[in-house]
Amino acid sequence: MDSERLIKQIEFIVEVDKLKRIFRQNAIIGTIESENDAEHSWHLAVMAILLSEYSSTKELDMLRVLKMLLIHDLVEIHAGDTFCYDEKGNLDKLEREQRSADKLFNILPSDQAQEIMNLWLEFETMETPEACFAASLDRLQPLLLNYHTSGHTWKRPGINSEKVLKRNRVLEKPVPLLWEYAQEIIEDSIQKGYLRK
Amino acid sequence: MDSERLIKQIEFIVEVDKLKRIFRQNAIIGTIESENDAEHSWHLAVMAILLSEYSSTKELDMLRVLKMLLIHDLVEIHAGDTFCYDEKGNLDKLEREQRSADKLFNILPSDQAQEIMNLWLEFETMETPEACFAASLDRLQPLLLNYHTSGHTWKRPGINSEKVLKRNRVLEKPVPLLWEYAQEIIEDSIQKGYLRK
Numbered sequence A, B: 001m002d003s004e005r006l007i008k009q010i011e012f013i014v015e016v017d018k019l020k021r022i023f024r025q026n027a028i029i030g031t032i033e034s035e036n037d038a039e040h041s042w043h044l045a046v047m048a049i050l051l052s053e054y055s056s057t058k059e060l061d062m063l064r065v066l067k068m069l070l071i072h073d074l075v076e077i078h079a080g081d082t083f084c085y086d087e088k089g090n091l092d093k094l095e096r097e098q099r100s101a102d103k104l105f106n107i108l109p110s111d112q113a114q115e116i117m118n119l120w121l122e123f124e125t126m127e128t129p130e131a132c133f134a135a136s137l138d139r140l141q142p143l144l145l146n147y148h149t150s151g152h153t154w155k156r157p158g159i160n161s162e163k164v165l166k167r168n169r170v171l172e173k174p175v176p177l178l179w180e181y182a183q184e185i186i187e188d189s190i191q192k193g194y195l196r197k
């Protein structure tokens, strides 16, 4: 068999196995073990399947939503996970991630490299209803994990409910009912002592 | 906020977090750590995005393929992972998994419970082109991981190339070029001493 195209695709598939060892700040529920980006991406995709009815834009292209969620963190293979409340790390985040995207996606045949790049940029720029919906889930999922691990990452210095609310306000327009739900669990987390006011 | 429907959906989303701690037989490339079902499901979904052109049936419904791959192992939350070459474990596998499906999927509102059940049954019965394509990737992915971990799970007693070929023959009709590729890496694995003939 001699297919240069397939060889590139397989090389990429083997390379992205590394996403399973890019660890995030959140812990898996019931453990103190860090969630990794592959698990996180899977969880978001399952959430998208179940929660699309809450989108304020009807008739989302769900195939594009799922593709975006499945690939949105691949750039962290080279750039690493940047904690969302790390102000310094977030200054050069996009630049580091763009370099990583160039290096990683170009393993693929050029048409597919372009497709994955476009999906990633769509997710990052949040200008389409699909990207806004996807990004909302990317906020809600860590909120759920924190709520169910007694505020695992919220214990760090400098994190309080104001910052958490600000970060999750992304949900307000794309998924209003989920934003209402997010505010409720943030309020309840303050009451329960998981999160400083 | 008072939405019984959303509360059920969130309960399910929290419950399936457990898939991240259902370990498989394969190791992650470059490690001796076991892959888990969430990572595996994510990896299959990425493969589906990239390899759909090899499907012998054109115009697959890719949204259904991705949904199937994302949920196909959820039943292992209660039933556990059954090693594909474990003959005894495979005798009552479907029965154990059906019980798990009933328990797990019925956390959801009934319309969604039914949707996820149908997707899981479609995957299991392999009677649609989408299910055959999805099932083919579910064979090819562990083959790739084994090939890139010097035959990590192939070292066990009783496993040989005949059994591995038999298991992967599922690829022959749905994705002929990938079946050709699979045979090549099986042959190369024998040459390299990763797999007994």
Ligand SMILES: [Ca+2]
Residues within 6 Å of the ligand: A073
């Ligand atoms: Ca991220």
